[in-house]
Amino acid sequence: MFKKKILMLFAAAVMFSAQAQDYQWKEAKSGGYTYKYVTNDPTQARFYTLKNGLTVILSPTKKDPRIQAYVATKAGSKTDPATNTGLAHYLEHMLFKGTDKYGSLDWAREKVELDKIDALYEQYNKTKDETKRKAIYRQIDSISGVASKFAIANEYDKMMSAMGAQGTNAWTSFEETVYTDDVPASSLDKYLAVQAERFRNPQLRIFHTELEAVYEEKNRSLDSDGSKVFETLFSNLFQNHNYGKQTTIGTVEHLKNPSLVEIRKYFNTYYVPNNMGIVMSGDFNPDETIAKIDKAFSYMQYKPIPKYTFQPEVPFTAPVIKEITGPDAESISIGFRLPGNKDKDVLLADLVGSILTNGKAGLLDLNLVKKQKLLRASAFTYTLQDHGVLWLSAAPTTGQSLEEVKTLVLQEIENLKKGNFDADLLPSIVNNIKKQKIQETEKYGDRASSLVNAFTSELDWKDQVAYVNDLSKIKKEDVVAFANKYLGNNYVAVLKRKGENKNPQKIEKPSITPVETNADKQSSFVKMINDMPNTPSQPVFLNFDKDIQKSKIGKAEVLYVPNTDNQLYRLRYRYKIGSLNDLKQPLAAQYIQFLGTDKKSAEDISKEFYKIASSFSVSTGEEYTTVNIEGLQENFDQAVKLYEDLVLNAKPSEEALAALKARIAKSRKDAKANKGAILNGLTSYALYGPKNKFNNTLSDAELNAVTAQELVDRMKNLNNYEQTVIYYGPESLKNLTAKLGSLHKVPANFAVAAPAKTFKQQAQSKNQVLFTDYDMVQAETRWIRNTTAYDPAQTTLVNVFNNYFGGGMGSIVFQTIRESKALAYSTYGYYVQPQKKSDQYYMMSYVGSQADKFGDAVGAMNELLTKMPELSDNLELAKSQVKKDIQTERVMQDDIIFRYLAAQQLGLKDDIRKEMYTSVDKITMADVKKFHTTHFSGKPYTYALVASEKNVKMDDLKKIGEVKKISLEELFGY
Template sequence: MRLRLFLGMALMGLALSSCSKYDYEEVKGDLTQTRIYTLKNGLKVYLSVNKEEPRIQTYIAVRTGSKNDPAETTGLAHYLEHLMFKGTSQFGTTDAAKEAPLLDEIEQRYEKYRKMTDPEERRQAYHEIDSVSQLAAKYNIPNEYDKLMATIGSEGSNAYTSEDVTCYVENIPSNEIDNWAKIQADRFMNMTIRGFHTELEAVYEEYNIYLTDDTDKLFSAMQKALYPTHPYGTQTTIGTQEHLKNPSITNIKNYFKKWYVPNNVAICMAGDFDPDEVIATIDKYFGQWQPGEDVKQPEFPVQQQLTHHVDTTVVGQEAETLWMGYAFDKASSLQIDTLQVVERMLSNGTAGLIDLDINQKMLMLGAGTGVQSGMDYTTLILAGTPMEGQSLEEVRTLLLAEIEKLKKGEFSDDLLPSVVNNMKLQYYNALESNQARANMYVQSFIHGTEWKQEVESLERVEGMTKAQIVAFANEHFKDNYVAVFKKQGVDPNQKKIEKPAITPIPTNRDYVSQFVKDIQAAKVTPIAPRFVDFKKDLTFGQTEKNLPYIYVNNNENGRFQMSFYYPFGSEADVRYGYAGDYLDYLGTDSLTAQEVKQQFYKLACNYNIQEGDRSITVSLNGLSENMTEALALLEHLMKNAKVDNEAYAQFVAMEAKSRMDNKLDQRTNFNFLTRYAQYGAYNPSRHDMSIAELQQTNPQELLDLLKNLSTFEHTLLYYGPMSEKELAEAVTSAHQTPETLKTAPEGHHYVLQATPESTVTLAPYDAKNIYMMMYHNENRGWKAEEAPVTALFNEYFGGGMNTIVFQELREARGLAYSASAYYVEPSYEEMPEYFYTYIITQNDKMMDCVNQFHAILNEMPQSESAFNIAKESLTKKLASQRTTKFGLINAWLVAQRRGIDYDINQRIYEALPNLTMADVLRFANEQVANKAYNYIILGDEAELDMASLEKLGSIKRLTTEEIFGY
């Protein structure tokens, strides 16, 4: 995962401080005021206080990933990540002592199974594993970890694995630190492997998703060619198909024992807390964790630098593209400072060499750069997608030409200081995010980068010169790259994993371990909720020219965000979106297109023109010190943009190629299919200008739309450090409006279709899995008074991992990697509510999923204990959430669209204490049980059980051309 977060403004180096019995390290001048503790057992703890909301972002990072997988069982680190959610000897089981011998037997059976080769012998052995698993499952309490997290009001429970790290993620209320630490310490010290074969099926499904992910193929091929004798190149995080079929619990245990030890782990936290209290709590629970004897990272042969470029090819259904990769030092090297600057100079989305010379001139469909930082090596990736008729070799030539310009110093003298200026803006943004802060600590720890080095990175960057950049480019960019040509076609290596015979395990949702009961009974100081009061939290006013505005003051830093909000969108006129996109390639009567981009980037400000269904927003954000100048530049561009007919022709050609590419992407196909099924032929995806209409349009008409946009009624939305008076003066001076604004044009609304009878809507896509949604709509209007029970139903039934849907579809049966269901409340007052289920699964599991969804929809499983956890979870989330900054303005817009003038979350919170299981059951019986559904399926009909689908309802087959409208 790419990280673009920098810290700066450091004055001096690392210092030792202590105001309690725990010593910590800090870096003077560090605006995050990070404290770094090291416990006696070697556990690192990074703490940063941010009081904006009473929540804490937590990451527990283990310095091991797929790089450390045994060669004979690749995918192990990732699979262990999944198993870490299965509980310990204290939770996730009703009787650990009785369960243990059965789990041991399962482990031994898997060791024998993985060595078998005879298909019939393997089938019989797996049947026996399944049988023993049924016995062990009697003691299993699936999802108890998720119940624990729900109990304490955690959000975003998740984890991820990459080459170098396995990281566990939670966002908790600030009053639940003790409970969180108690749970996590037990989890990391006493992990128990249970529910193994059903979780293995979930990993199979994740693997199947990767089979159609061409980006994953590109990355794997790139790494293999750059690092041929290093695990970065020799094995993947997901693992091989053969190894997934033949897992080893014994190897997983050995891996856990070696790497999951305190001297190889960091706890990273940012949010509202007292650091002295937090470190004492962490020591209380984690201090007894015994360190490992050997956590030294494995050493591998040094990768020889390429002396000539290497070409390789991958094949997949998605559009053709090219990746080029250069290898660099490890992420902790100071070389990475320069590399990150160089990467932005090549492409920053606005004024880099690639942005101006390729994207601005539309020489290909799109191009950009990315940096993949690693503990051992770092990769710079350049990517480009061709235009129609353009070869991948031509794409490579264009990208190499930009590298040559960098090497020759053929770039503006303003580019380097502009990059630094924008890095400062990114720094401001990072300071506002607990997640960004904590993520910095993860990267620092995993890569072995001293925090002082991280803090001082911006200071070092500020001292760089053009000559240094040119020298760096000439030293490192030679004929030493790997080019991966992604061709469009059928991948001959794509083989699905067959569905094994699995008996569903019991969900045991009424069982609760004593550990969970203790957490539920723990007394914590309640967090007082703080909901939005629009009259107090927002300031409403008008400029001298009677332009209404909504104002929120930023007294934290020097960034601003503003928008001109117009209450009409694509339902009224789809051309505004194209006008905004076309504007991106134009100059004015006094500025070239490149100069416009360069000036915005130099000011560290960005603009965006976005057309939604019922709104148009013209937005500007960046450094407040430059807002007035940036606003004047934006107004100048919109009023004086100059038609470029050649650019328009190329713009339309790009749109045509983009549409062709969309038809090759699985997820995009499903998105278009669902909108067709939900809205009919007139829907937000298909309502568009045809390529012929675009070709016949005079581009001046598009520019006139933008030039005259400010003549329509609109509202100024602002969050920033300017006073109201300063804002009004700046906007009045730059933003010209007539004395009387025109009424917004009426639009033809998209209408959600009802489902009076069950039907099947099917569209083709050749893949080893299907995307499926069950959609129900009886045109039921939204009632604010029912919002509480709707929210609680979603929390209990299908909105997360601690829900009926996840337990039944994934945990008990292993039918999918992810599964969900949601009762959707409308965005606008007159729109209806609707309900849907969603799943990605193997083709041969389709009817298993349908039948199981029906089983839990028609007779929703009831568990008073699970209901209480869902209710407690929702209560704590609402109490600890805070709406701030521009989010206050967005909350007002949402409320207005729904016809209310208050924060609906307050109504939900206040109603929750009186809601019962009977209320949720009534809601389920009335709204989702025994209803007609439209079964929306994207898949290969030849591999689907069509006879069973025909029994569900009449089948409507749509072609790819029909769902896209072209």
């Protein structure tokens, strides 16, 4: 996974003036511990360094009864041994497998077998003769089967689920490996006990099946044109540094030759307290929490960390142009090498990224995207410890070459270097970033994310808190000087062309005997954790009559929730007309952003919105078209007037429409080259038949016949339809309705939209395979089966079933198909609930596997759909997940309104979670089994399959069911 851009948080009290604040490190003592903090830090973060060197960062906030927790190690693929690339990522996977205390039924007997496996892998690693290698691997496979009889798979995930954790996962990047869990505040003691044990003495059990999962992850990256672009760009930008010399997931050769000795050596070198950090934000007492962390992790011993060294990169004297081919759409990526994140110019680098593209008023936004000179364009700074990259990405429109796109993008770099941009763009960017920081401080998860990213990047938190203040001091001439210093003919450009991959790679499937998972067993450590006392939070249910205030503006209903935290607002007009009523309405919603009025150009309007740190968007779904206007309340009137004036006075532009049609034509062509879009199209085909929601779109001829005037007329007529006004913000309801009464004119009578087109879900009467050919290593398969109409009484059972069967890493599907049989990196199976009371439920299962594992993967999923294993402890865990999620979920802000509207769609008057909470304990295994038998076992399915005809055999598909090859034209409707 790639590192997120560093987030800096700012409190609601931060205003949009140039007010200077003092940001200094201070020291304080509390609860017997000394900590540091930064003055005027809205996260109120405390920075502790324990005696063994462990960093602990705590940011308390009591809005939600939950804690976002990270355990981070400042080591990633940059520090992988050159002979064992991908090792840090391997290790990340293995740190979910347990220790000598959990994950094992009989550690003494298991260890004997694991030691044998260690020795065999060292032989395997050093052996070149393929015949001998296969013989050694057969031994590994055989002994792994014996060892697995003493192992318990996924005990970590089960412990976290039992305590109510969400988002349990991890990622590895160039300079970090981070383990993440979002836990109920009441489970803090359990969480710390598990984490302290997790890093004490990890064991590399069930290794060869997990290794196969990593193989699958590598194969997915080999199928990804985006991954190939990234690796090509970085390998050419950084020829002396591991940013370019090594990849996070590793080479095929190294993945095929792992060394458990080297993995342990890496763990012992880098997983030491002075190189690790624990970061938490949420509902806790920091004095109590630091004492608990200190006690839990005091066993860790300080060790010196080897410093990564590298040779300076040789400056580019001319552009480096590289080409790759693959099935995805054409694009170009351009990278300029920049200094690392400690350099004084890094602040300018961030600002340059925003000047080029900020989604509204950047040079690329206004000069290329708004004027529709290409399909898309963006720029951002990717800053790491030792180097950075200014990364520009763009895609051509119809009839445009990649060379032409490159010229257009580089022209904007020249504009930057010449200072051809408005001077007031800089304060506008600062204002918008300030607004963004206010939004980010609303959530405990965002706070924790910012803090952990700063820790692993070794950034001074004082600089992060002062970020916007420092940004506001930069002048236009500083930007121009930076651009001329760094952005010359010293770039790498990767031209991604559409075509057959000339050098396909894949890791061959080894012969793996399914291992035991002992899913119905439990170690004594897990029992101890589960038995630890805790007092769960009491659930808070919505009362739609009390939590939402209602009013009227003429005939339009107003739904209102106050913002008592800050001065931001979100206003929406929700009109009762969608794509099912009129296929041209979505096009009109797109078109309006490229139009101006008789007094202002489209670019002028974008600039005006951006200057006041506001924005608007129009989107059309199946049933509704929604206008969204948001920003700072003090600019509410100005922003609403800007939007209303645009719609009232929009001038049709045939030139803008022609460019939009060309871009849509290119987007359509690109969609046909996207395997994810193809799989979604097949899924819709399986649900509804040949004419379905996915291909319910304008034909090419219909699109070409659309006129500018009819689209403008649709936008001007939009306000005549039935509408609901949705507001979340600091204005009182009385003042809001008074203001909108004059700003937003609601008609005396609403127009009625054309009848909505309907699509009926198709009954599966026989097994059928819907197949579309795609040039890829993997085979991606979904199982689809429509069942019965919505029944609110089934909600609790459906949620329990999904948790139990296939909705997470502890589920039966994941444990069987990935953990035991190593058939896939990604797999799931869940029962999809309707969004409308008139719709039906449907089953959707998925396996993404190597094509040569396709038959085994299909067989494994079909076996689970036919006969569901009955594991009573797993069922109790699934029920506990439902209950604990409800206990700690707090629905706030305008989410309250959207829950209300969603309940209306289902014919519900109350918060369905209340019924779920009171009924979940009554669910039995007999209920789940009957549910499975009634809806899934022995029933026909439609298989949606995307794969290469070269890699899967039609005869094998015919054994599953009737095969129907679906062309791209049938699938997409154009």
